[in-house]
Every structure is written in C-alpha cells, then in structure tokens.
Amino acid sequence: MTQGGKAINTSGGYRDASLSRLAGRVLDALLPPGCPVCNAVVEGAGTICGDCWREINFLGPPQCSACGLPFEFAENDAFSQDVLCGACVRERPPYERARAAMVYGDFSRKMILAFKHADRTDTAPGLGRMLVQAGSDLIADADLIAPVPLHWTRLFQRRYNQAALLAGVVGRVTGKAVVQDLLVRKRKTKPQGRMGPAERRRNLQGAIKVNAAKRDRLASRRVLLIDDVLTTGATATACANMLLRGGAGAVDVLTLARVVRPAI
Numbered sequence: 143m144t145q146g147g148k149a150i151n152t153s154g155g156y157r158d159a160s161l162s163r164l165a166g167r168v169l170d171a172l173l174p175p176g177c178p179v180c181n182a183v184v185e186g187a188g189t190i191c192g193d194c195w196r197e198i199n200f201l202g203p204p205q206c207s208a209c210g211l212p213f214e215f216a217e218n219d220a221f222s223q224d225v226l227c228g229a230c231v232r233e234r235p236p237y238e239r240a241r242a243a244m245v246y247g248d249f250s251r252k253m254i255l256a257f258k259h260a261d262r263t264d265t266a267p268g269l270g271r272m273l274v275q276a277g278s279d280l281i282a283d284a285d286l287i288a289p290v291p292l293h294w295t296r297l298f299q300r301r302y303n304q305a306a307l308l309a310g311v312v313g314r315v316t317g318k319a320v321v322q323d324l325l326v327r328k329r330k331t332k333p334q335g336r337m338g339p340a341e342r343r344r345n346l347q348g349a350i351k352v353n354a355a356k357r358d359r360l361a362s363r364r365v366l367l368i369d370d371v372l373t374t375g376a377t378a379t380a381c382a383n384m385l386l387r388g389g390a391g392a393v394d395v396l397t398l399a400r401v402v403r404p405a406i
C-alpha cells in the first residue's frame with residue numbers, strides 16, 4: 143500500500159525503499175552512465191555531454207575583482223585587474239575574491255539541482271573539475287579549503303553536503319588540505335530561496351560558527367570557501383566574517399555558479 147509515493151505498510155516500507163535504492167545502484171552499474179542534465183549516454187560517469195557543454199555560460203574576465211561579477215566590455219577596452227563593480231565600491235565584501243565557473247541560469251540550475259537533490263553524486267568529480275579550472279588562481283593561493291556547512295538535520299534528509307563533496311574533489315585533484323568541518327551550523331536556517339538580501343542576513347545571523355576544535359588550523363591562513371551557488375552572497379559573507387573573526391588571514395570563495403544580475 144502506498145500513499146503519495148511512499149511505502150507506508152509497517153512491515154516492510156523502509157526495506158522496500160532501501161531495496162529500490164540497491165536496485166538503482168545495480169542498474170547504475172549495468173547501464174552506461176548518463177549526462178547529468180539530459181541523460182544522453184556519455185563516456186565517463188558524471189561527465190556532461192558535448193551538447194550540454196556548449197549550453198553552459200562560462201564565467202571569466204573581465205569581471206569585478208572582488209565579487210567576480212562579469213563586465214561587458216568592448217574588445218579593445220583596456221582592462222585593469224582591479225576594477226570593482228558598483229556594489230563592491232559601495233561596500234567591499236569580507237571575502238577578497240569570489241569566482242564561479244558559470245552563470246546560474248535555467249541550464250546550470252538543472253545541473254546543480256540534479257547534483258543536490260536527485261542523488262547524482264556521480265557528477266561530483268566532473269563538477270569539481272570545473273571548479274578546479276575556474277578557480278585555479280584562488281586554489282594556488284589557498285592554504286586550506288573548507289565547504290559551506292549544511293545543518294545536520296538537512297544532511298540527514300539529503301544524506302550528503304554537496305559543498306563538502308565538491309571541496310573533497312578539489313582537494314583530491316589539487317593536493318590542497320581540506321578541512322570539511324572547519325565551519326559548523328549552530329542552528330537550522332530556513333531555506334533562502336525566496337528571501338531578499340536583508341532577510342537572508344537575518345536568517346544566517348549566528349547560524350554559522352568556526353568549529354572550536356579546528357580553530358588552530360585557521361590562524362593567519364588563507365581559506366578557500368566552496369559552495370555550489372553564489373546568490374546574494376549572504377551565506378559567503380556570513381562564513382567569511384566568522385572565518386576572519388576566528389583568525390583567518392583572508393577568505394576567497396569558489397562556487398560552481400553565480401547569479402548575474404544586470405549591474406545597478
């Protein structure tokens with residue numbers, strides 16, 4: 143007997159669920175791996191197919207040297223490395239540089255949602271390599287890498303922290319030290335999807351702390367913070383503030399995608 147798609151018979155509901163997960167894993171092993179966006183057959187597990195790759199709106203210079211917002215410049219315009227966008231001129235973020243591999247749009251949203259919610263953890267190595275490429279400067283300068291933390295109740299629901307998986311891949315590929323629990327969430331925060339910047343700041347106040355047991359790893363170090371998406375920057379700002387307060391020398395931020403709004 144099922145209700146809303148969930149097995150509710152008391153004798154074997156949970157066993158059914160774990161059996162179907164197991165069956166899924168067996169199928170994964172038998173079927174050729176699918177592109178995480180369109181499911182087309184691809185060569186390696188978790189790699190993006192050629193058609194989808196061409197759809198990705200990659201980010202790069204010229205961009206705001208602080209938050210990474212891309213600028214639209216004519217080809218011959220001289221470009222200095224240290225140009226700031228209007229928002230960063232008004233208020234510099236606590237992190238020094240934020241960079242992202244691609245623009246957050248319909249396409250990258252699909253890819254990241256599959257990674258976050260559809261158990262496509264097999265895509266982590268491919269996505270992690272995109273981070274390594276987009277953040278090569280930041281990674282080279284970093285003393286250590288840390289993910290944005292997920293509250294444990296949400297970790298239980300989702301079973302994995304997508305930022306931690308990405309940080310793990312970047313560490314493995316580059317040989318940089320990763321401290322997975324450098325930051326911890328002290329209380330559950332509400333999903334921020336529909337919140338404005340001020341609301342997000344309130345939601346995060348006091349929610350993220352430096353792990354006291356890891357504080358000695360932080361002193362004067364340059365930390366590279368990893369997350370999947372930079373939206374308003376509220377989470378990155380809260381994390382950077384806590385890291386700096388905890389003694390970090392500087393903080394950079396690397397995400398798979400960032401929201402790009404027209405400059406105000």
Ligand SMILES: [Zn+2]
Nearest residue numbers: 177180191194
């Ligand atoms: Zn595809």
Ligand SMILES: [Zn+2]
Nearest residue numbers: 206209227230
């Ligand atoms: Zn900026």
